[in-house]
Amino acid sequence: MLSHAERSALVERTDDALPLRTQADLLGLSRASLYYQPVPPSPEEVAIKHRIDTLYTAHPFYGSRKITVILNEEGVEINRKRVQRYMRDMGIAAIIPGPNLSKRAAQHRIYPYLLRNITATAPNAIWGSDITYIRLRSGWLYLVAVLDWYSRYVISWALDDTLELPFVLDAVDRALAIATPDIWNSDQGSHYTSP
The missing domain is CATH 3.30.420.10 (Ribonuclease H-like superfamily/Ribonuclease H)
Structure with missing residues (x-):
């Protein structure tokens, strides 16, 4: 199965014999996707992403909540969802502790260590x-x-x-x-x- 980008690359825009609508149907693409032009990020977005990157580099354990608070204190009007989206776009996430796998299961009973002062006196003891x-x-x-x-x-x-x-x-x-x-x-x- 070809990816969306690979199927889009197969479209021949100059082919008069096969209209774009037919090509899109045959390739399983929406016609609107053939005309889509990505919008470059605004200067404001670039500046905010740069500031998020600076904060993250200095404090990699800061998450979207803390970064949102700092940006709002600096006078940048931004909500947490937007900070989350920008961080996701940039491929960064807060460093958080993982699960503690050293903990015993809740139903597991701890038995006392009875061999503290015992030495083995024979094989297979x-x-x-x-x-x-x-x-x-x-x-x-x-x-x-x-x-x-x-x-x-x-x-x-x-x-x-x-x-x-x-x-x-x-x-x-x-x-x-x-x-x-x-x-x-x-x-x-x-x-x-x-x-």
């Missing part, structure tokens, strides 16, 4: 598992390892480029196929506490 993030040039790899606390032996591990649950379960299943520990320790992250 205590196992621990955790996920490590490995930075690469092309992105991230995620390593989950199941470790015997007594021998420090890696019981099983898995490596994946996504942080999805199946790769964690794969490492856990392979470890449990070898033996079953008395105590399983984890950081109670979402991969270990999801139902």
Whole structure:
């Protein structure tokens, strides 16, 4: 499927055999779009956009509300929707904090850490598992390892480029196929506490 711009480029304005109306119908274009001439921005719009850009460069965390207040204080009569439109046209947006993904799920119960002063006295008494993030040039790899606390032996591990649950379960299943520990320790992250 051709884009609107590509279809508009196919129109032959000097063709007398095929009128513009027919060409527009065949290409799925409105006739009015063939005559549209974009209006250049007014000097006022250019000045306001320049001031918005200056404010944004100095304070990239300012959003449309704050910029509107500043412009109004400077004597520029402008409303927030217009500032939003100009910012959208310029491709700028306030830098805002993202969601806090470190928070636990509301229904997840926190269990007390019972292994604070306990040491493993035999193999397969205590196992621990955790996920490590490995930075690469092309992105991230995620390593989950199941470790015997007594021998420090890696019981099983898995490596994946996504942080999805199946790769964690794969490492856990392979470890449990070898033996079953008395105590399983984890950081109670979402991969270990999801139902």
